[in-house]
Amino acid sequence: MRFTLLKDLRQDKAIKPLLNGLLLFMLMYFIADFFVVNATLGLFVSDIKLTLYGNIDEFIDPIDKSVFLEYIHGQIFFMMMILLTLSSVYARLCSIKYYSILVINILMLSALLTLISLFISYFYSQSFIYPYVLSYFIWHTTAFIMALHSLWNLNFATSL
């Protein structure tokens, strides 16, 4: 990617608006993802339990295995692409060595934990819904802050 090779991004009139657009769309994606997940799987423990396992008293069927696998398969692909792009932009724009590595580790580990704990909570144990919800909010918050921090550094920092 060209933005990883340029010396000063703020001086490059072509790349700067491109990265601004990319980061703004990423922010919109993170916000929209909340609403989509809320409408499909649910955002909180009780809603997720209802979607994954159903409820006999309320005549709600549990989610079908193939539907669940298709959902998580799509989620993995989208998350890996958006997080790779975001972490590359962030590493270039906010290159305080140890701090940026720590933030990238928190983002990626929480995102991986989100997927793994959702998988385990469907196939093995309901108690994994709690780490799923926690890690989901951690990776979303971290990603949101990273995108904002990158935008700030791209437009207002003195040098990159």
Added chain:
Amino acid sequence: MQQAYKYSVVYFLAFSLLLLLSSLLLFDDKMTLSINGILQYYNGNADKFIIEKSWSTILKIILPHIFAFGLFLMVLLHFILFTKHKKSQLFSKLTYALFIVAFLEIFSPYFIIMGFDFFAYIKLISFILLELLILFTSWLLIASIFEF
């Protein structure tokens, strides 16, 4: 490669493993890893209430995969350019092999519904081969990053 990028690549490979695992589970859930299962899934089976797949149904399944396979393979393979393998024969062979196998995996269902049952073998072999080639590429990257 900058230290932070190395972390990003390693995590990308971890996500790739999850993607492979979920695709394996999906394949097994829908078709089972057998020739009969694949033929039944595409040609239908009245006894088991499996509806045969039409051209448009297959197109709806493969459409996102055409883009996703292309993007995923390009991203995965371009990381090799940052390693010692970038000018090797292995890299070019791996690139051709991955894209050809992915093409066969995506388009073989059309030949199955046209009556060429032999393509069920192509579908199964290309799927397994694709998973193994992606694992091998990931291994090359991991070995280069951790220098062993």
